[in-house]
Amino acid sequence: MSVSKMSNSSSNKVSTTTLVALTFILAAVGGLTVVIVMGGYSPLDFVRNIFDQLFAASSVQAMWYVTRAAGLISYLLLWLSTVWGLGVSSKIFDPVLHRAFAYDFHQFLSLLAIGFVILHIVVLLADQYLPFSVAQVLVPFAAPYRPVWVGLGTIGLYLTLLVSITFYIRRQIGQKAFRFIHFASYLAFLAAAVHGLLSGTDSPLVTVRAMYFGTALIVVFLTAYRIFMSAQAKRQRAALSGRA
Numbered sequence: 001m002s003v004s005k006m007s008n009s010s011s012n013k014v015s016t017t018t019l020v021a022l023t024f025i026l027a028a029v030g031g032l033t034v035v036i037v038m039g040g041y042s043p044l045d046f047v048r049n050i051f052d053q054l055f056a057a058s059s060v061q062a063m064w065y066v067t068r069a070a071g072l073i074s075y076l077l078l079w080l081s082t083v084w085g086l087g088v089s090s091k092i093f094d095p096v097l098h099r100a101f102a103y104d105f106h107q108f109l110s111l112l113a114i115g116f117v118i119l120h121i122v123v124l125l126a127d128q129y130l131p132f133s134v135a136q137v138l139v140p141f142a143a144p145y146r147p148v149w150v151g152l153g154t155i156g157l158y159l160t161l162l163v164s165i166t167f168y169i170r171r172q173i174g175q176k177a178f179r180f181i182h183f184a185s186y187l188a189f190l191a192a193a194v195h196g197l198l199s200g201t202d203s204p205l206v207t208v209r210a211m212y213f214g215t216a217l218i219v220v221f222l223t224a225y226r227i228f229m230s231a232q233a234k235r236q237r238a239a240l241s242g243r244a
């Protein structure tokens with residue numbers, strides 16, 4: 001069965017799955033809070049203990065690896081979400097995917113990217129190799145390490161949050177405002193790419209550099225294609241209204 005045919009029939013199932021997933025997440029967060037509060041742990045000590053148990057290694061080293069890995073994964077997810085969004089608006093997927101499914105997946109990718117950014121910064125807060133305070137994470141350019149480039153990461157996160165929130169208030173704010181705010185996703189991607197490239201430990205590696213340049217090039221190419229397609233659609237509309 002094609003995805004387009006499946007999409008309508010599965011929309012109810014998707015919302016049930018989302019509800020079940022949310023219930024599990026809430027139960028896990030609630031359970032964790034009880035363990036932390038009853039055990040008298042500080043939340044950061046609790047994270048450190050988990051790392052010690054999970055990796056049977058120095059939590060300082062393990063956390064540094066995890067925060068970097070989460071940074072790279074969140075960048076790739078943000079890139080995929082940007083590329084997917086450009087694909088949806090250029091109607092690239094229309095012949096093979098139902099528009100509603102493609103749109104939902106775009107939304108899902110943004111949320112997943114935010115999830116990994118949260119992991120990236122929570123582990124950074126617990127990390128002792130490069131200690132950060134909550135204020136240094138949340139206030140742009142206040143970081144103790146490469147403040148300008150790390151600050152771009154904070155701005156990238158805020159812009160991604162802003163764009164993702166508008167998915168849920170689209171009807172209330174209207175299509176024009178939604179589109180206008182959605183332009184900020186380009187800035188979010190750019191901020192994340194420059195942040196990763198110029199503050200990352202892994203950036204001197206040829207493979208990692210190739211990843212940043214390759215992914216950025218694909219975004220530039222798809223943006224040019226998107227502009228071309230909308231100019232063509234405008235010309236066709238003008239020609240049709242001229243004939244009428």
Ligand code: HEM
Binds near residue numbers: 196
């Ligand atoms: C859209 C949001 C963000 C994305 C996509 C992102 C992604 C990345 C990437 C790809 C790296 C390079 C990792 C490596 O080379 O190993 C990185 C490094 C880093 N990020 Fe973020 N980041 C974001 C937000 C933040 C925020 C809000 C902070 C908080 C201050 C932050 C702090 C850092 C730090 C300190 C590093 C350097 C770690 C290292 O040396 O590798 N990032 N980030």
